[in-house]
Amino acid sequence: MNWQDIDWAALERMRQAFLQGTAGQGDYWQSESDLVSYDATFAQRIGWKWDYVLNELERRGWTPPHGNLVDWGCGSGIAHRAFLDYFGTQSLTALHVWDRSALAVGFAQKRARAKYPGINVQAGLPEKAATVLISHVLTELEPKQVEELADTMAEKATTILWVEPGTYEASLTLIAIRERLRSRMNIVAPCTHQGQCGILDKGNERHWCHHFASPPPEVFTDGNWAKFGQLAGVDLRSLPLSFLVLDKRPVPQLPEGATRIIGRARIYKAFALALGSGADGLKEHRISKRHLPDQFRQAKKTN
Secondary structure (H helix, E strand, O other): OOHHHOOHHHHHHHHHHHHHOOHHHOOOOOOHHHHHHHHHOHHHHHHHHHHHHHHHHHHOOOOOOOEEEEEEOOOOOHHHHHHHHHHOOOOEEEEEEEOOOHHHHHHHHHHHHHHOOOOOEEEOOOOOEEEEEEEOOHHHOOHHHHHHHHHHHHHHEEEEEEEEEOOHHHHHHHHHHHHHHOOOOEEEEOOOOOOOOHHHOOOOOOOOOOEEEOOOHHHHOOHHHHHHHHHHOOOOOOEEEEEEEEEOOOOOOOOOOOOEEEEEEEEOOOEEEEEEEEOOEEEEEEEEOOOOHHHHHHHHOOO
16 A cells, blocks of 8 residues: 555545435545555555454355356445455356446456456446345435335345444344345345344344454554554444355354344453344353363453
């Protein structure tokens, strides 16, 4: 990354559009320089969230289907690059990139062709898709548009991977999408079951399904990242995310009674309390330092 090429004024302009909720009203890319600056900064943080999700999918034994890959609302293309870096291009027949911005589509195509020589990269949406990636679009869509997008992709795609910020609002929207589509697709992650989301049960209104990715170590030793953190007003240590992965194929089996921890555990001297979501609903679990030392240490590290 060449930090001398970063247009800090453009980043501040884009940040204000995100904060003010006006990003969905029009194309906020004004030049390829905007995309270069965004791709090196904001997009990297999104890429680290995708790495977190893809790592979890691999741990669960999930692999992508053979066929084409669609990056819907591609922006600079960080989502499909993270995906292809992780799973490779062996199962890929074509990469389709779509965005309301022609500048973004052109930039994403150029970056993909340079990084993965020989792959078939196309602009626009195909009739059918093996895998669809959707990333950080909820703040730019109206509720009706979100429903239409979910329905369209459930019809077109074999698998859907959807990553959003780890906010209360984004989480509840993804939960609503989960409930809307769970009769049409199987739920791969973050859930461990196919039933109704436990967060929707009475008494759980204050909870939301969110997780935390980790940035690479160099972020904390690079002065340019510190400058970016100050400009963007973000805590570089914290990468909260919400995500949803759906698949029309059978999902990899988990152990009976498997629970997915959400948020961060509350750490005490001899134990930790973690909120877990499973087939039996949302419950608090005690992680004892004496009986579960490895899990207790991981909880202290926010894993």
